[in-house]
Amino acid sequence: MSSTLAASRGTHAGGAAQAGLRRGSSVLPVLPWSGSVLKQPKQQQPQQRRTAAAALSGRRQRRAVRAVAAPLAPEVSASEHTVELHAAVEAVRLASRLCQAVQVELKTGEKVEKEDESPVTVADYGAQALVAWSLQHAFPGQPLSMVAEEDAIDLRTAEGAVMLARITALVNEALAVEHPQVAPLTPGEVADLVDSGSSQGGGQGRHWVLDPIDGTRGFVGMRQYAVCLGLLQEGEVVLGVLGCPNLPQYAITADDCDEGQAARSFSDEAVGTMFAASKGQGAYAGPVFGGMPRQRIFCNDILAPGEARYMESFEARHSNHGLAMQIADEIGVELPSLRLDSQAKYGALSRGDASIFMRFPDASYREKIWDHCAGVAIIEEAGAVISDALGNPLDFSQGRFFPDLNGGIVAATPSMHRAIMAAIRKIRGLPPREQQAEQ
Template sequence: MRYADFIESVLREASIIANKNFGKVVGRIKPHDSTQVLTDTDIEIGSYLVGEVRKNYPTHNIIDEESGAIDNGSDFTWVIDPIDGTANFAVGVPTYGAMIGLLEKSVSIAGGLSLPSFNQIITAEKDKGAYLNKELIKVSSETDLSNTLIAIGMDPDKEDPDKIRNQMKISAEVLLNSRNLRSSNSVFDLVMLAKGSYGGWISLSGKIWDNVGPQIVLEEAGAVYTDYLGNPIDYSDPLTKTELNYTNCVASPVLHKKLQEIIHSI
C-alpha cells in the first residue's frame, strides 16, 4: 500500500470518530502545559492511529502527541497529532483536524491533514504532489503580498509576556503588508494555505507533530517551508525532539521571500 493511501484511509476513519464526538466533549487543561487542551477524543483518535501504524508498519518508530514515543530502532518515524486545534474542537468550533507524517531519518516523505467538519483530507508523498480529496492542489500563485491573507499562529506564554508582545509587533508588520490576518491556530490554516486560499503561514510555537505532516504536504503543494527565520527545519534524531519548540514561515517562494524581508526588518 502506498503511504498516501494508508494515510488517507486512517484519516478518513479518524474524521468519523471526530465527527461522532464533535459538540459532545469536555476539554481539560494538560497538567504539564496550561496553554494546551485535551479531550477524550484526542486519546481515542491517537490510540486508533497508533494502532493502525503498528499493525501496518510494525518495525517503524512512532511519536504521538498524547501517548509519547515508541522506539523500534527504525529509520522511519510516524509523527501523529490526533487533534490539532483541540481548544477549538472542545468548544464546538469546527476549525480542527488530525495530522500525520512520516520521516525517513530526518526527511518528511509522506503526510496528511484532515478537516473532519469540512470532509477534506489532503495527502502527499515526496515528489508525487499534494492532493485534496484526490484532486491535485497548489499554493497561491499570487505574487503581491498585499493581496493575500496570512495566517498567524501563536500560544500564550504568561511566564514571558514580553515574548508575546514582541510576537504581536511581528503580527502588526505582517498585517500592514498583507490584505489581512487569519488565525484558527490549527490545521485549518495549513489546509487553507495548501489549497491556495491563504498566501502564507507564520507560527512562533509548535512541536514536531505540528510540522512533519504539514511540511511534506505544503512542499508538495509548492511552498517553501522553513523556521521563522528562514532556516531549514531540523528533524534529526526525532525521538529526542518531542519537547523542542518549532517556529515556521511557510509560503510560495515569492511570498516566502517577502515575509522573510519583513521578519528580518523587525
Template sequence: MSTIPLSDHPLHRSLDTAIPAIQAAARLSRLVLQQNDKGTISKEDHSPVTVADFAIQALLTASIHAIFPSDKFVGEESANALRTNPRLIERVWGLLQVVGKDGGNIVVPESQEHMCELIDWCGKGAPDDMDRTWILDPIDGTKTFVRGEMYAINMALLENGVPVLSVVALPLLSIDAQTPVNNDTRDPKGEDGGCILFAINGHGTFVRPLSNKNIQPRRIPRHCDAITSLSDLKSVTCVSDLDSGIDSIHTMVAQQLGIQNFPGCDLLGWVPRWAALALGLGNTTVWVYKDRGRKAKIWDHAGAVLLFEETGGKVTDVDGRELDWAAGRKLSGNYGFVAAPKAVHGNVLQVVWEVLRREGKGGFLGEIDQKVDV
C-alpha cells in the same frame, strides 16, 4: 514534480492505510463532538486533552501497526492519565468499540491495556534519521475542538528524518472553502462535509471529500509558483488566541509587507493553518515566539508543512534555517516559522529581521546568543 500515478507510487500502500484510518478517526471525533461532556482533563503543561485524543491516537497506531509492524510512532499523548482514571479509560475504550464495528481496514486495540500500550508507543517515541516513523496528532486544536470549532487530525510519515507523506483530516472544513476561514467556520454540509488533504514529497498536494464516497482526489495547483510580488501575499495566522507568539511583531511584519485584510485566516490550530495555506486560502505566515527557548512540537507541523511546500511554498524558521524533523519530539534546532511562496520568501524573511531589529528583539542570525527581550 513527479508524474508517477498515485497507484504506482512506492508510498501508495502507506497512503491506502492512512486514509481509511483517518476517516475512522474523524467519525470518532464527531461522536465526541455530539457529547456535552468531552472527557476533558488538563495535562501537566495545563493544555487540555479529551477522550477523542486518546481514542484516535490508539486507533491510528493500531491500524498502521497492523500493516507496517516495523514502523515507529511519535504522538502527543501518553496513557498516564488513563491508567489512573477508570471512568476515563472506559469512555475511551467504548469509543473504540463503536468505531471498530465499521470493519474494513480499521484495527482497534485488543484490550484496555493494549490500548494504553499503543498510546504510550507514541507518547514515549521520538523521531530519528533512520527509521520509518509516523507522527500523529489525534486532535490538533483541542481548545477549539472542545468548543465545537475548527480542528484537524494529523498523520505524517518520516523516512530518514524527512517527511515523505502527509494525511490530514479537517471534519469541519469544506473542500470548497473560501477565504477567510476562522475557528468558527463550519462546512454547511455538516456530517456529510469535511475534507482530507494529503501530500507526497515531490508528487504534489491533493484534496478529497472526507466521506467514504469513491471520488478521485483533486490535485491542488502549485498556486505559490505564480506569486512573485509582495502585493499578492495573503496571511494565515492566529491572533490573540495563543500567548506563545508576539502579536505586535506579526502585525508589524504584515503592515511592512503591505498585506491587506490582516489577519486573513485566523486559526488557532497549526495544522488547520498549514492546510489553509495549502488550499490557497492564504500564502504567508510568520510566527515569532516570545521566548527563544520556546520550541514547536513536531506533531503540530510534521507532514502538514509538506502540504504547503508541495504547492510551491517555502518554510524556514525565523533564522532562515531549514526545519530539522529528526531533532526530537520538539523542533529543538529551530525558532519560529516563516512561510511564503518560494520567489518572495527571502523578502519576507528580510522584513521579519528588520522588524525584530527595529523593535529590539535580538536573538536571530548573528545575534542568536542574545536573549530575546520580551
C-alpha cells in the same frame, strides 16, 4: 454503534465521487482556489485597511474568490510510499470519524488539563489508539515506531479507569463502522495502543509522527482542528495526511474559523477536507470521508502583496500577533489575517486560500515535530516554502522537539516567503541575507 457515528457515515456517503460541489445555484470545482482580491483605498493606514476589510461580510468575501482549475487525477501516482500513503489516509479517516462524533457530544467532564495547560479530551486518546491500530493492521508483523503526543499513564490509574472505559467504547464504535469484522478491543488493548506513540524518533530509520488532535482548544471550542499523520524516513519528511472534519472544501473566510463549525460538518457535504501528499508526487485534497484524495492542489503565488492574505494561530498565546501584523505591514499585505486553529492552516495554504502562515510563539516554548510534520509534506508538494524565522529548513532528525527555530516558523508561497525573510531581518536590524553571506 452510536447514532452520531452512524449518522456521519450516511451523511458523507458518495462524497468522494464528486468532482464539484453545489453551493446554491452554482457548481464549483472543489480545489484549489485563489486568494481574495478585495482592495482597500490606498490612503488608509494599515490598521484602518484591516478594520475596513474585516467589516465586510463573509458572503461578500466568498463571492470575490476565484476558482482556479486543476487536473483531476484518477488516483495518487505510484511511488515508493504509495502503500504507506494509502494506509495513512485510512488511519486518519478512522480517527477523524471518532473525533467528529465526539466533538458535538463533548461534555465538560470528559476533558482534563495537561501540564502544558492545553485541553485534552477523550477524543485525543481515542484518535491516537485508532491510528496506532490502523497502522498495525496495515503492516502486520512490522514494528511500529510512532512519535505521538499522548501516553496512557493517567489512563492506567484507578482515577483514569472511567475515562479509559469511555475511550474504549468510542474506539470500538468507530471500528464497528469501518471494520465491522473486528472483535471489540479491551481497555488494556486500547491503553497499549495509546502507549505505542512513545518513540523518540530521530534521524535514523522510519518513524510515523502523529498529532491525534492538533488544535485541541479549537476542538473543544467547536472550531477548526486536524488529525495529523506524517512519516519520517532517515530524518526527512516523506509523506503527510491531514484530516480536517470542519474545514470546508471551498476557500475559507473568517466565518469558517469561528465557533459552530462542528455542527456544519454533519449537515453540509462540502465541509470536511482530507489533504494528502508524498514526496515528489504532489499534494491532493478531497472529502475527509471519501476515498483517496484525488484533486491536485497548488499554492497560489501570483497575488500581489495587497491581494494576499496571511494566517496565524487563533489563540494569541500561541503566537505574537503584533509581530505578524508588523511583518505584514512591512511587505504590503492589506487584508486582515485569518485566525484558525491547527495544521488546517497548512491545508488552506496548500490550496491557495491564503498565501502566508506566520507563527511566533513565546521564546520559552519548544516546538514539537508532530505540530508540523504532516503539514510540511503537504505545503511543500503544493509548491510552498517553510522555514524557521531566519530562513533555515526545519530539522525533524533531532527527536520529538525541534532545535532552536530563531523565534518562529514561516510558511508561505515562494515570493511571499522571500519578502517575509527580508522583512524579519529588517525589523531585527540584521543585514540582508545576501550581505551576510558575503561577509
